[in-house]
Amino acid sequence: METLIDFFTGTLGLGPTLALSLAYATAIGSLLGFITVYAMFAIWMERKVAAHIQQRFGPMEVGGWHGWAQSPADALKLMFKEDIIPSGANKVLFWIAPAIVFCGVLAGFIAIPFAAGVQIVDIDLGVFFIIAIASIEVIGVIMAGWSSNSKYSLFGAVREAAQVVSYELPSATALLAPILVVGSFKLGDFNTYQAEHGWIIFSNPFMWIALLVYFIASLAGCKRAPFDLPEAESELVSGFHTEYSGMRFSFFGLEEFVSMLLVSAITCTLFLGGYTLPFNFLDVANLAAPFHLLGVAVLIVKIFAVIFVQMWLRWTLPRMRVDQVMTMGYKYLLPWALFAVAGTAVWHVWMEG
Amino acid sequence: MEALEMYTVDDRSDVYTEELKLNLGPQHPSTHGVLRVELSMDGEIITASRCDIGYLHRCAEKIGENVTYLQYTPYTDRMDYLASMNNNLAWSLTVEKLLGVEAPERAQWLRMICAELNRIASHLIAFGTYGIDIGANTPFFYAFRERESIMALLERPSGARMLYNYIQPGGLRRDVDENWVTDVLAFCDDFEKRWAEYNTLLSNNRIFIGRTANIGVIPQDVVYACGATGPVMRGSGIKWDLRRDVPYLKPYEEVDFDVPVGEGTHGTLGDCWDRYWVRMREMMESIRIIRQGCAALPGGEVMEKVMKKMYKTPLTPEAGEAYMRCENPRGELGFYVVAEGGTSPIRCRARAPSFCNLSLLDSLLPGTMIADAVAIIGSLDIVLGEVDR
């Protein structure tokens, strides 16, 4: 972000406020561009992964090789669909809900460091900022569920509220373990720490439990795999977005994949060494100017590995019931998260001591 | 401690709550067709439920009274469209009982093999759609992969993929081609490997067991009271199978197979998991039957000579009535035919197993959640073509 500001003030000689706003504009614009392209690719990837697991081809005929143009075609079609607002619906809430859901998840990307300098703002409370912002999405979902005046979407919204709120507890506690090791909340420090000391996941055995707990809690956070109760396909017809059609529905579809991206980015940055290679192989953090963008590529490869595991889980496991999701959250994940944090603390005190 | 009581709300008299009427409507991903269940809900818990059927009523019994005996066979296909070979078998046996005719030896063995193949295909669909009801989409695709090979096998002699019209009164439409039996045996060997795969994928999955154990428990007296038969009855521990206890086809006496019964392995006896597990084990029993059937397949004619003329002039059995029960994948299908000498019966009643199994639903649903309701409907494995006829 600083390089952008220097570029605008230095070479173009603009005033500081104009340069700052232009820098933020370009940064957020490129972030939005990356996210939409990523989302389209992720939807296509999900359909191909699902297809090959089920021994079929998935999208083939649309576009050229292996149906690469499938997601743009879906987006184009959804744009020209009729935008239905149900008669009994609460118009304002119905109209604004997808926007809130999408912004809630998009705001989390401010603190994610994609490469050495490539980060919009290195917020001090980085990790907890992301978790807090990502929970705004629940408000949007409840709005969507309540305002579309259909019983199924109301059930979906209420389930969503119960599930996501109760899964923030174990996910936040599980993230305490890496924070203990690094000693700061800023995501930039995580990368520098992991550049010198190697990946946090290998720092002590309890970290594996923290990673597993966080991974499961993040699945519930973005309504995926065994926890896709809010839009349970077979029970609640289509959950909270039953009444949405056309472009509004595509926002909900996009939001699911963007929250997967956000959650995988956090997992990679905190546990799997951000944009650094395993034994700081190429010392990516402080390479020369144009090459430090290699970090972005490293981070994206790791993100897609984590996303592949999420997709792989979705097409294997059945769905849990609402009360089972709650018992798992409070009885199984939370105690193990605390155990992992306590274990890490004891381990480090004993190692340094 | 009493300070704590002050805060707990014991009597909910002043708390105003309202019953929510929910329509598990005719178009719903997991009602296995067009069944509508009116649920009144208290939050996620169902307090009362009432089934509303008739969305697929296709006047089967009125057609029975206007169409000749042979021409009614395709309509029996369309009653339980997942096990149409077994329906044809039940109808043909009823007409043969009415006429006092016996199908030739080879036809009876081929009927048994085709009926068992169709039973496996029907149980595969029950397994696949039950996976989707509980949320796992992949078992559905593996189940349909096996089902396609069964349909290809049954397509060769009968000529159709799903509604066969192959078993007709007096025998079979035509004989099977020569390497049909070897292909059937090849399918049986391949199926055993796949079956083990299904179990690791779904049956022993902890989440699946959590979703189906101890849910929708049917005690044995309710089974008798509501007239539930087939896997629903065997799931509750009653060891009864028409193929073994009242053999309606001679080959069933010469073939040895055992009748899988629910044992309450995960949770109490008679829950959804037991019914599901009975169906899975019945698939392996059918494989055993098919292997023994293929080994002992006699040669000879396939269609009774005196019945060959029924294609040209319709059958006219003399006055009388006949009631025949056969073991369908979903339970005991009974045809009650009253004939008075014409070319078509004056009354042709089908006692559909899904119709009786579904009458259990109203007593099972209250007290469960929607996710369990979906699991219970899936475990009863109803087919609406048969419920509404």
Place this chain on the structure above:
Amino acid sequence: MGLLNNTLPDNKLVGAVDTAVGWGRKSSVWPMTFGIACCAIEMMAVFAATFDLDRFGAGIPRATPRQSDLIIVPGTVNAKMAVRVRRLYDQMAEPRYVIAMGACVCGGGPYVKWGYNTVKGVHKIIPVDIFVPGCPPRPEALMDGILKLREKIGREAVFARRNEANTQMNAKYDAVS
């Protein structure tokens, strides 16, 4: 919308938009999980692995009528079900297409003579785009029907389905729903 409906001149630009949007709609037709009878099992076979419909982008069956563009009516529609089919069709978002799958909904099928409560052909209650006869039609026959529907969608103008003729036709249907 009224302005855009019928004042668009037919020139290169509008033609190009039509083909582009037509390609978009054609290559992502989302059917509805709506199964009535035996044809529904053959429709499930079309979604399954052997005849994968996802190859044409139509592989995500949506459960709600709002998000689905294509309603395949597989199985006999009787008097009690006709009102529901009609309501489902009304709830679908506008560029919506109908495939009548199976002889029962093409023109009565096996229940044409003695069916006292079956609707002889679903085109009597909702406008049908493609008829796929067969009892039940093979999965390949349904895919043949879907391919023909895709060509028909590809040729359609962007707002073809929103002009007056279409809305009047639907208005006549309000009697049923």
Place this chain on the structure above:
Amino acid sequence: MGSVREYFSNIANGLGSTAKGMAITLRHFTSEPIITVQYPKESLPIPPTYRGMHILEQEKCIDCHLCAKACPVDCIEIESVKHGRVLEWKKFSIDYKKCIFCEFCIPPCPVDCIHMTTEFALATDNADGMVEDMLTWTGLRPEDQAKLEGKASPKKPAAPAPAGGGEGDARSRVAAMLAKRKKEEG
């Protein structure tokens, strides 16, 4: 104590069965062959006994209406004028809106002239486009007129002009199948 043991067995069982299930799906993802039949390019092998669209060998047909009577849904309509032994064909149509492909019209035919082919692609977009006409020629052929007037009919081979139907639709494919079947017998 029992609940603690059950607590840990739940965890072990859950993780174990999930891992085994994921192993299977991974094996399917990597090594299992894809079994999709890409319809427009390839198609499943259809057995000859398949019950698809009908074919009529018109020369053999003696207009006895037995197939029309045997049909449970009366979807076969036959109209022809009898001039002694010669038939002047008006119409022999099968209404595929009603036909349930039950093959009851095949056995009663005394001269065995109606068969079922393996043709299944009948999708059309007009409501009454599903009434397929089975005739290869209508009215009287030249040799029929000759027979009528009593002259010796010239011995030129009957060239049945396939009535109507472009290349793509089902009728022409059935006509081609009819010609192929005649070659096999002839």
Place this chain on the structure above:
Amino acid sequence: MNEQQLHDKLRATGLGGIGELESSARDPFVVVEASVLLEVMAFLRDDSETAMEMLHNVTAVQRETGFDVVYHLCSYSRHHSLTLKVIVAQPEGEAGDWEPAVPSVASVYPSANWHEREQWDLLGVRFNDHPDFRRIILPEEWIGHPLRKDYVYPSTFGEIPLELDAIPLYERDENDPPKPSEPRPAGTPLTQPPSEYSTRPDAGGRAPAPEKKGES
């Protein structure tokens, strides 16, 4: 126990109204009086020797002289089954919509609940003191009982056209909207004539005589 021993046990109970065992038919049946039906059923179910656990099937058959309701009972522990018949003769007075009445056995065998509702729905056989007596398969507002021999096929149900060559709704023109079928006043027999272009069986809804179709 075969049917004969079952019949002797029934006779041994001393209940009146139990007819002869019709052993000549393929499934030997016993004709039972409507009044004594409930006690016979309760006895067959509770007696340890007969132990008829399940009522397999309830069917009503319309004959020229009236209706008979057939009950198939079967025992799973004793491996035997029995058929009971209740014959309700049609009094000469009424014609058309006369409804035979038979006591409901839903109190003894709950499975009869749905079977009896279906027989009422399709054949119009009334079952007295049935717990939840309404149509099960046909819509609530359906007129008439379709399986009756003299049933006339309706041409529309409310607005929905049920005829083969009815005009599709979108081809109707506004100026002559379809006349809504006025509701039939209660009690009047179902005599609306089939519309002129209907291919319904010939007038009166009677199924065409078989010889017209099958015999050649």
